[in-house]
Amino acid sequence: MTMTSIGFIGLGSMGLPMARNLVAAGFAVRGYDLRAAAREALAEAGGHAAPTVEDALRGADLAVLMVVNLGQAEAVLFPGDGAPPLARGGVVVLMATCPPAGVAALAARVADAGFGFVDAPVSGGVVGAAAGSLTIMAAASDDAFEIARPALDAMGGKLYRVGRTPGQGATAKAVNQLLCGAHLAVAAEALSLAEALGVDTRVMLEIVSGSSATSWMLRDRGPRMLADEPPVTSAVDIFVKDLGIVLEGGRDAKVALPMAALAHQLFLSVSGRGMGAADDSQIIRAYRSLRGGSP
Amino acid sequence: MTMTSIGFIGLGSMGLPMARNLVAAGFAVRGYDLRAAAREALAEAGGHAAPTVEDALRGADLAVLMVVNLGQAEAVLFPGDGAPPLARGGVVVLMATCPPAGVAALAARVADAGFGFVDAPVSGGVVGAAAGSLTIMAAASDDAFEIARPALDAMGGKLYRVGRTPGQGATAKAVNQLLCGAHLAVAAEALSLAEALGVDTRVMLEIVSGSSATSWMLRDRGPRMLADEPPVTSAVDIFVKDLGIVLEGGRDAKVALPMAALAHQLFLSVSGRGMGAADDSQIIRAYRSLRGGSP
Secondary structure, eight states: OOOEEEEEOOOSSTHHHHHHHHHHOOOOEEEEEHHHHHHHHHHHTOOEEESSSHHHTTTTTTTEEOSHHHHHHHHOOSSSSSOOOOOOTTTEEEEEOOOOOHHHHHHHHHHHOOOEEEOOOOOOOHHHHHHHHHEEEEOOOOOHHHHHHHHHHHHHEEEEEESSSTTTHHHHHHHHHHHHHHHHHHHHHHHHHHHHHOOOOOHHHHHHSSSSTTTTTHHHHHHTTTTTSSOSSBHHHHHHHHHHHHHHHHHTTOOOHHHHHHHHHHHHHHHIIIISSBGGGGHHHHHHHHHSOOO | OOOEEEEOOOSSTTTHHHHHHHHHHOOOOEEOOOHHHHHHHHTTTTTTEEHHHHHTTTTTTTTEESSSSSSHHHHHHOSSSSOOOOOTTOEEOSSSSSOOOHHHHHHHHHHHHEEEEEOEEEHHHSHHHTOOOOOEEEEEEEEHHHHHHHHHHHHEEEEEESSSSHHHHHHHHHHHHHHHHHHHHHHHHHHHHHHHTTTHHHHHHHHHHTTTTTHHHHHHHHHHSSSSSSOOOOOOHHHHHHHHHHHHHHTTTTTTOOOHHHHHHHHHHHIIITTTSBBBGHHHHHHHHTTTTTO
């Protein structure tokens, strides 16, 4: 089976370059986004700008969803009582970051409608989306996975099959985000201690960046933690959202996640002071506030 | 000034190879340890086995202390009312992991006795000690630092000056251990979530080891977290101790360290079930207990 027809919903900072990569790989892509400019950008890249969601999905072999959240995914697939207008044997590929239990429920509804489902969230950010080097964490039945594989290969550099049950991809993404968010909090806590005791923070960062104390987040965000007004590469509110999804996943599965819960509170405290749009490295301001200094 | 005479106290798994490296670099090393076998091992390497602490330190230009804790360092330097029997202009080099405030107090007492002090804890473990590749985090006055530098260079691969005030080296080590210990807890929490939800943990570990979610600890300890009875490379109780020192440093300086405090509780819970001698990767058992399964 050759997959040629893709309806792509959500042409944001991640979705647009992912859809472009599908076009470049030879897929016929009909893309929809609320913003006309995003639809036009896809058309300029060789795709088709669909005026509505239904136009994007009608007769498509694959529906690729890079929407904001699970609620949008549900609204895209089930706007009314009927089934999504995909081609017979079509497969839904959900690539947004969503709570595991909600993904499992949506997958069941899609199966009831007669379609396959691939739970396939990504990591790698805007840079990875543009380069086609995303890490994709897929959970799906063998049939659905094989149908979606060529498109996934066109968008990602590393395609992992983490399980056979939709929801397990979302869990893998939650595990990834748990680590990222908690590492950010730990890095901020460590540098805050060095600051408070007058240790040279630049030397300190160099030491721990090269020792067994290092993390990817420490090396990437550490320098920005020590800057006054760093550029925003990813916002505090992204981790407010993503750690929220992590904790929702834990709650639904009755799994206690104390480190993630604490990190979430720290991100919340920075967002709550109106700094949710600041660079996520600024979680260090939560610690400066705890020390009573100027955040 | 050429430094030739070193009294080395504490010839354990770290101290013995460090003292051997000093001998190999041409220093005259008189070493003391409570265990006769350790003293003899130094003598076989070309050093001198001192029968007492006083014999090791008498007339020495440098006193290098790789003892178990601050209490031992105090007992070594000030067993009675008098000053340590170092040569005029001698310098004490404390390389053990100790609480910052206690190091600062000991350094003041050493200064009152007329000697210099270099606060110089290390990271890099037994492997780094043997290879002479330790990372040394030194805080000292210019004079004391320059006197100690050739010996520090002989023991370490990377020599950092983190500050001028003794106690700041201990703080840097605390920052390092905070990161290591908290990263272990976060790694265990993340893998525990994957376990609970039936995600393939081997694939999961491969994903996060290569993504922005990675940490040195995750890559090193993750595989052992998934093993049933992994070999012990560093024990749970080492982090019970080291995170305790981290929190003592925070408490003394009135710096809140919530992530480190939580990680410490998790290590304590594993130690409290009689598993303090297990590999530190087994902090994952704290999470398995939280899930109600067999730890």
